[in-house]
Amino acid sequence: MIEVCSLVGGYGNNTIISDLHLNIKKGEFFTLLGPNGSGKTTLFKLITGQLPIESGDILLSGIPILSMSKLEKAKKVAVLSQEIHVSFDYTVEEIISLGRYPHQKGLLKQLSKRDRDVINEVMELTQVSHYRKTQFRMISGGEKQRVLLAKALAQEPEILLLDEPTNHLDIKHTFQMLDLIKKRQKEKDLTVFAILHDLNVASLYADRVGLLHEGKFLEVGDVNTLRKADQLKTVYEVEVKTQSHPTLPKPQLLMTPNYSEPTGDFPFSESYNIKQNDQYIHVQFEKPLKTISNGVLGEGIQWLQHFCNFHVDKNYNCDDPKADLQSWMKNKGIPSELAVGMMTAVKLKDMVMMSKETEGISMFVLVTAGVGNAVDITSNSLTKKARTIGTINTMLFIDAHFTDGALVNGYMSATEAKVKALHDLQVKDPHTHTLATSTSTDALLVALSQQGLQTAYAGSGTVVGKGIGQLVYEATKKAIEMNLRK
Numbered sequence: 001m002i003e004v005c006s007l008v009g010g011y012g013n014n015t016i017i018s019d020l021h022l023n024i025k026k027g028e029f030f031t032l033l034g035p036n037g038s039g040k041t042t043l044f045k046l047i048t049g050q051l052p053i054e055s056g057d058i059l060l061s062g063i064p065i066l067s068m069s070k071l072e073k074a075k076k077v078a079v080l081s082q083e084i085h086v087s088f089d090y091t092v093e094e095i096i097s098l099g100r101y102p103h104q105k106g107l108l109k110q111l112s113k114r115d116r117d118v119i120n121e122v123m124e125l126t127q128v129s130h131y132r133k134t135q136f137r138m139i140s141g142g143e144k145q146r147v148l149l150a151k152a153l154a155q156e157p158e159i160l161l162l163d164e165p166t167n168h169l170d171i172k173h174t175f176q177m178l179d180l181i182k183k184r185q186k187e188k189d190l191t192v193f194a195i196l197h198d199l200n201v202a203s204l205y206a207d208r209v210g211l212l213h214e215g216k217f218l219e220v221g222d223v224n225t226l227r228k229a230d231q232l233k234t235v236y237e238v239e240v241k242t243q244s245h246p247t248l249p250k251p252q253l254l255m256t257p258n259y260s261e262p263t264g265d266f267p268f269s270e271s272y273n274i275k276q277n278d279q280y281i282h283v284q285f286e287k288p289l290k291t292i293s294n295g296v297l298g299e300g301i302q303w304l305q306h307f308c309n310f311h312v313d314k315n316y317n318c319d320d321p322k323a324d325l326q327s328w329m330k331n332k333g334i335p336s337e338l339a340v341g342m343m344t345a346v347k348l349k350d351m352v353m354m355s356k357e358t359e360g361i362s363m364f365v366l367v368t369a370g371v372g373n374a375v376d377i378t379s380n381s382l383t384k385k386a387r388t389i390g391t392i393n394t395m396l397f398i399d400a401h402f403t404d405g406a407l408v409n410g411y412m413s414a415t416e417a418k419v420k421a422l423h424d425l426q427v428k429d430p431h432t433h434t435l436a437t438s439t440s441t442d443a444l445l446v447a448l449s450q451q452g453l454q455t456a457y458a459g460s461g462t463v464v465g466k467g468i469g470q471l472v473y474e475a476t477k478k479a480i481e482m483n484l485r486k
């Protein structure tokens with residue numbers, strides 16, 4: 001649909017694009033990426049015909065652009081560039097009507113019924129109908145952008161060329177505009193070529209991306225190209241870390257500024273405060289800790305500062321435990337967006353706290369344990385809703401610096417230690433009478449100060465993993481023994 005072969009172009013003697021090849025398929029959403037000055041706009045202008053080609057070819061729908069008349073091109077291609085040139089006092093509707101010009105017939109070039117239908121449709125689509133009679137110059141930059149997109153769509157093009165279409169838009173309108181273009185791409189098999197600066201937005205919408213570097217493609221590929229952090233560092237000269245979007249299989253990039261707050265090590269053992277009463281346990285740190293947890297609140301991997309375990313009645317009706325925890329925390333002045341929230345029917349005075357130092361790494365753990373809902377995870381029987389007191393809640397705090405992998409390792413080590421405690425105490429699944437491996441609603445958090453040298457492993461083959469194992473084992477065993485004695 002768009003074929004670029006051995007393209008060379010630029011400004012007079014200043015060649016910017018050199019020997020560039022690109023093939024964009026019909027119905028594809030292609031995004032051109034690259035740092036300032038890499039040649040994106042120059043390539044865009046070569047494709048739109050605003051700049052003359054020095055050598056090479058550009059074919060649109062199989063036809064060389066040099067052999068296309070202006071009208072022929074306007075029937076196939078619509079352009080939305082950054083520069084807004086509207087010099088007359090047109091209304092919004094009049095501007096959009098200009099998009100129908102290539103399709104109008106006869107000398108008088110009047111709008112037909114079909115033209116009017118298309119104009120109304122694109123106005124509805126871009127949500128600009130309500131200012132159809134307003135002067136174009138009277139609307140905001142973002143609204144102008146939507147009107148110009150409506151004009152481009154009114155052309156009913158096969159190819160849509162966009163130079164930073166979301167430049168003046170806020171987040172809501174950026175996503176609204178790209179959703180709309182995406183919908184049009186899918187419904188009308190529209191081919192989209194877009195320059196975007198925001199790599200994360202590009203990752204969410206593009207089928208393929210091209211990374212332009214000094215007038216040449218460093219790589220053209222699907223959005224997973226953006227997972228290559230080293231390549232992005234070469235091009236953009238910034239440190240990036242690629243992560244996956246939480247709900248979509250798409251990469252998202254996180255930048256680390258060269259500037260960082262002067263932190264300095266904080267004295268771990270003096271930087272927290274524990275509040276414990278019949279209602280709740282609240283561990284508060286002076287600084288956020290990197291935390292992995294399956295808590296009702298604060299789940300996944302996050303930087304968090306408050307760690308809470310709330311007591312509930314054993315008949316507690318947990319329709320919306322998240323909302324309950326948020327409101328309880330609000331009452332206590334705890335910011336729930338920075339907290340892990342757990343619940344237990346175990347009496348909180350039976351909490352066990354233990355600490356340990358392993359090869360200079362300090363750690364401490366808080367465990368509340370009930371085993372009424374003990375489960376053998378390998379058995380077939382599925383436990384119904386828990387009716388008795390029986391949850392093991394574990395909060396483990398470590399003064400160390402773990403990679404994300406080590407964080408997962410640490411989580412495994414703590415879990416393995418809990419299972420060993422259950423086995424050594426011969427806790428059984430009441431349904432199968434086999435040894436239990438957990439209770440049906442256990443919660444665990446492992447929180448790290450992220451101070452000192454980075455550790456990549458924290459499994460059973462490491463000193464820190466063993467330390468976690470021994471500490472969690474001792475504390476869990478003691479907490480279960482207290483519960484069993486009741």
Ligand SMILES: Nc1ncnc2c1ncn2[C@@H]1O[C@H](COP(=O)(O)OP(=O)(O)OP(=O)(O)O)[C@@H](O)[C@H]1O
Pocket residue numbers: 011014016034035036037038039040041042043
């Ligand atoms: N009108 C011009 N005359 C001469 N050189 C130009 C002209 N416009 C751009 N250039 C040069 O061409 C090179 C590429 O510019 P271009 O605008 O294509 O980059 P870009 O990737 O679009 O950058 P940005 O992200 O900043 O918009 C730059 O070195 C620029 O100085």
